[in-house]
Amino acid sequence: MARRAGVSVGTVSNVINRPEAVLPDTRARVLAAIEELGYVRSESARQLRAGRSRIMALLVLDMGNPFFVDIARGAERAAREAGLGVMVCNSDQSQEEEAEYLGLFAEQRVCGVLVTPADATGGNLEAFARHRIPYVLVDRVAASTEHCAVCVDDVRGGMLAVGHLVSAGHRSVAYVSGPDDLYQIRDRRQGALAALAEAGLGPEALVEIPSDRLDVAAGRDAGARLLGLVPRPTAVFCANDLLALGVLQSLYAAGVRVPQDIAIVGYDDIEFAAAAAVPLTSVRQPATVMGRMAAEMLLEEADDTGGVHRHRSVVLQPELVVRASSSAPRGPVRPTP
């Protein structure tokens, strides 16, 4: 036993956890032994005793989407301030992967889970709830009163996006969507329809271009399909910026001018939206804030011993960021001397 190196047993524990309760003399001796032996206390053992680990899990839909990376950043910062580690995992929008990861988290006895659900039925999480491990929904309204949630008002986001297009005179808007399992997709559509209705336009003014993935490649594909539409919509609202970037690439390759021929609005306002071929108008979501809030709520719940915690549901507001892809183009680029 490494502790023998010093002289004692559970005193080592005191040196590490309550140094003030140990004489400076003894403490120094133990610390020296620790240093000499390169001793590192085993988390597994503490965990076993404590019943849960000091790791928080974050399960996102797509690690390749900078939006989720921002969420992870916010969550990670909050977690580290509390001395916890974060395990970031990727469900890839698959219910099976999600279920598998949730099982892994239960085995690990993580202290809590932040999750962007891929499973619209909520079955995975319902099953997970048995384990009494706290979890917080991220980027999704609360599905029950049994947990906290932080999300962004996606209906409003859809309204902002399409409202902007409608007020610029567009009368037919394509919606490059995604799997209908995802609330985000449905809510944004609903917002889009609401914006059209407000301008006296019916649901036929929204031409849906479905897509099963939500990445740049899927966007390119959707762009190609958009070009084949007759009559062709004069504007596109994309369910996220990755799709929008793909659509933009497609249009660009086909020689269609943005925004003159077709206007584009994306969603998320990822960093790369501003750096796109045509800087992208997008609906900004406070991703980092969302990640941080979710983590803080989770910590509050996890640390709650006296049953003081009350589940909350926070809805943040999105913000429209208008750039070139949906507004009158600036004049021709001025060459520098």
Add this chain to the structure above:
Amino acid sequence: MARRAGVSVGTVSNVINRPEAVLPDTRARVLAAIEELGYVRSESARQLRAGRSRIMALLVLDMGNPFFVDIARGAERAAREAGLGVMVCNSDQSQEEEAEYLGLFAEQRVCGVLVTPADATGGNLEAFARHRIPYVLVDRVAASTEHCAVCVDDVRGGMLAVGHLVSAGHRSVAYVSGPDDLYQIRDRRQGALAALAEAGLGPEALVEIPSDRLDVAAGRDAGARLLGLVPRPTAVFCANDLLALGVLQSLYAAGVRVPQDIAIVGYDDIEFAAAAAVPLTSVRQPATVMGRMAAEMLLEEADDTGGVHRHRSVVLQPELVVRASSSAPRGPVRPTP
């Protein structure tokens, strides 16, 4: 004890780990009890006994860089095939963060670590080696014979990039670099200088624009500084694509045409490089492959009981992808009818 629910003790363990060694009858009874009680075996307990966990750590320089996300993807896939979880962490190029995370990994007794070192001195990893936890360097040549490594030939990458610019007639190239602690930065510079030398140009042909961060914002800043240079280089080689995108934005905002006035070459060939304002020429790195190989080498080392494992160092080759940012511009965009 949950196991009592059935009737036995360590038989539960057999049901789970060696089902064939248990009578179907008993097995069914135990499984029923497991189901009924919602039992999930505790990883902490197994870990404690096994001495190490079933989690692999991945410590990258910047989660916000899609290049590292691709590495993570490759590693994660390989790890999951072996039934392991991956804990992705972000050192943010900070030696302190790196040290802190390595400490965390040691406490967790992770089965191995994949790391893109932030600490050029190698001190952090040297200290970490005491714990006898295998680790593999990713995107960095082996620093000693005590570990495996997978990297990409950055000198060659720098040569490809600048060689391409030189052969297009450029005689003065800016190098938007990063912290000199990073081997990647140094090697790419060395490659750039070699390419210039090959064309009979001295080191003064490479104008360095230093930068401490490697993100889009730092790129915008570098772009501003580039514009102030007299005489102004006719081409820029950026140490990564994020910087390049930032530079591009800066130039674009100032009305400088790319590639006519200034050509740009990036590094990494992230997905967004192709979708940039001017599609970016870049040096492609096999990130996913690198992540996968690193994970596989780590698994081989971790699973090696008989001392069969020999440390290896794999060097992959980069590839130049030429796009508009460094080549003659295509004709004016053709409007569609």
Add this chain to the structure above:
DNA sequence: AGAGGGGAGTGAATTGATTCAATCCGATCC
């Protein structure tokens, strides 16, 4: 001087899964 108090340190119990030597039991063999 003896009792009482308190700070320092001890070590057994606890946590849950795994492992392994030991036990049990039915069946086969001599």
Add this chain to the structure above:
DNA sequence: GGATCGGATTGAATCAATTCACTCCCCTCT
């Protein structure tokens, strides 16, 4: 019928840290 064999099952030991009731010892107060 007794011995032997082997598959099924058991339960104690193990892993490392934490916790807590307990011991020790020294100091102070009466």
